[in-house]
Amino acid sequence: MSSSKNLSVRQRWLLLGAIALILIGAGYWWYTQLEWEEKEVDLGYSKEAIQNDFLAAEIFLRKHGIQATTVKNLSLLDKHSWRNIQLGAQDTIVIVNGYKTLSEDRYDSLYEWVEGGGTLITSTQNPFVGTHTSEEDVLLSDFNIELAPEEKDEDDRDALERLADDLEEAVDGKSKPDDEEDSDDETTDSNDNRDETKESSANKTNSDSADKVEKTTDTTKSKNKKNKKKAEEEKPENYYRCSMAEPPVEITFAGEEKPLAFDFSNSRQFIYYDYAEPDEEQDSDTPEDETSSEQDENPATETPEEDGSFRESLEAAVASGESSDNENYQYRGKHENLLYFDIGDGSITITSDNHIWANHRIDCHDHAYGLWRLVNPEGRVWFLVNQDAPSLATIIWRNASYGVLAALLALVLWLWAKSLRFGPVLVIEQTGRRSLAEHIYASAMLLWRKQEHPQLLGLLRKEILDRLDDQHPNLAQATQDERALFLQELAGINAADIQKALYSIALRHPQDFAAAIAHLQTIRKQLHGSKL
Template sequence: MARSTQIILAIILLLLVAVAGWLYSRIEWQERNIDLGYSKAAKQNHYLALQQFLAKQNITATVKQGLAGIDKVSGYGTVILSQAYGSLDKQRAERLLKWVEAGGHLIMEAHNPFIHNLSDKKDVIFSQFNVTVIEDEAVDEDLEERLQSLTARLDQSTEKPRKNCRGYSLLGEIKIKGRSKPLTIDFSNDQRLSAPLDDAYGWVATESTDNFVRMVQFQHGDGLISFMGSLKLWRNPYISCEDNAFLLTQLIDPKGNLTLFKNQDSDSLFAKLWQWAPYFILGCILWLVAWLWNKGVRFGPIKHYQPYEIRQIIEHIEAASRLCWQQQQIEEQVDNLRKTILFQLAEKHPGFKQLSQSEQIKRIAKDSHLAYALIEHSLFSPVTRKEVEFTQLLKGLQQIRNGL
């Protein structure tokens, strides 16, 4: 390589290094926190934040998928039923109420994602305490006025709502003994309840009227039952909003553990299809009936054809063969077959009869391409009464005839 070329390459390399150093000096490094969303465990367990929060309070919280074992709880503690409205039968409800009567605390919500209309379904425990679920359509006559008032309050507010919190529309206040400031609870999207407040231990009224409540409690023996419109305020995105987490610590029994049963008794696929698409199901059933009617038997049973004639011929041949074998007429049948083959050869080759036996065998072997010994045994050997040898003899004659 020429010296001038080396100098040029060195200059280019120095320029590239200088440009890279200048670009590196102009880079501004920034640190950013990127929210990767919920972990896999949080997606599978909507109450994972609740468990972790209570663990810091030295309270063991267990989340069970399904209602198995709910009627076998014992000892002191708190039981929460999630999405279980209308899912308990009378016997299981009675056993659970006996546990409450002995000093347990039961928390239930008026929510079941597998029931389309809660007003059409009754819950055993809700009904026993005369607590009914009020659909939003029954109490939202002043909805437009409430929305206008909410919009005005949000416009005047300078505080931004925290992330994952549902807003300021349905904030409720709960007074706790020993605290001067009431708790602020986010009851957004919760069901309204109607209950006999004269018998209630405590309640949280709705924002529009005192005739309905968001939460109501009743004493039952030595225990307590809390009916809530929804438990959504304690799920992963919302438990950190307002005083939702602190309310949980005030409701549960600190001396015992907490067990949360999440109902998963979903309806069958056919029941869901019938609920949401009944006309589609009826159309499919009618189409299936029409198809079966078209493919099915409409003119009486089908009489299958039996090939009686072929069966009779086979039986006749078999019977004739057995008769010949029994009456020792096999030799005559074999001789007739041999004569037929020799007659065909005589017509095909004039002068065939005048040939000697060995020459005849050679002629047949040339035409049929069969072995010399097979031809001699099949055409000129004595007929035997042994079944195996007789079968081989007939097989050889058949091969000779087919070869011709």
């Protein structure tokens, strides 16, 4: 018995050991065959980046030793300070959405600050204002700049009509090859009927060539699919964010070997009217090939340099009295995305879109490097984000003025219909059935108003005296005083009140009449009780 027990224990240990060895071997094999892969998961912008659209630009400038601050209003332009931080003479102001936000006083103080060494970077964008207002931007008009008109789509068809036309074109494109194949089959059939001997030999060669063509087409299709997949896989992360499909705008900067690339595809160009001589206009009438080559050498977006504003230069020219020379000068409009002006010791840069330095676009092309070239590294950079949007009432009136007028007219008509024109409206109250006491009270009041109330007293007095004579015959020959004394003992009422209630005629006051009725009712009840 002991040997059999020992064998069973040994078998159990061997089984457990074998299971442990199998598990260890499987774990080792899994660990050696396991391939570790590292993947980057985009968790989106941080809370700070969501609240500050120019946080990436601030971090970029701080890494290069330039202090940067974002302010979500334009109070710095009025006070020249923000949270006890003064606006320095060498600072840089980047106004975002600043189109049509500068008043005359604000622009004059800002212009003086620029002449003293400040740097201003503004744009022709403002989604809160747009081009619908008749106001003019003081800064742009001073530099003779205006927004280019919006490009209208020549195709006036609706989206559904366009989709239907595209589907028809696609169907026609598929049906045309089928028709061509049918025509080819018909021609081959006619040729077969003409010469059967040539057909047998030609069929062999045609079948071989057709097989080769099918193989080549299949290989080209497969190659094209593979190339498309590779192209989609090889697209960078910022391909759509930076509009890589469109060519960037190249702008020449002084001291740079190559022009810097910027993505202004999300904005419209502005028109800069240059005061040019007639010779320059004749040069602009050259063929397109020559103009394109000249633009490559000296791009139209190259930054012009001026000692003052365009308006001041014109005023100085007119004041000099050179009228004959001025007649030879004419305006010439240029479509630009970025212009640079030297103003005194400072500078003003005008762009068509300052959002190229936002968090989601600053890493595109040469945006970050272009910002570093435009700012003054000796001062602080201020990003002033305009958030002064029009009120809701202004937006509603701008977009639905006729609807607002119709609603106001309807309100006036409703108030007129509900108003009181000839006094209050008579309302007839619906009351229930009246009680018997109300009828009695109404009849009594009628008798009182007609001075017929003694009739009520007479009936009650007669009833009491008759009952008194029936119950007490010995009082039939009694006087009024004797009867009053008897009733006083019976009812507990003063004899004078009893005599007044039974025999008095001068009851002119309502209180006296009510008191007499009450006394008579009491006496009647007592006489009725004594009879029982």
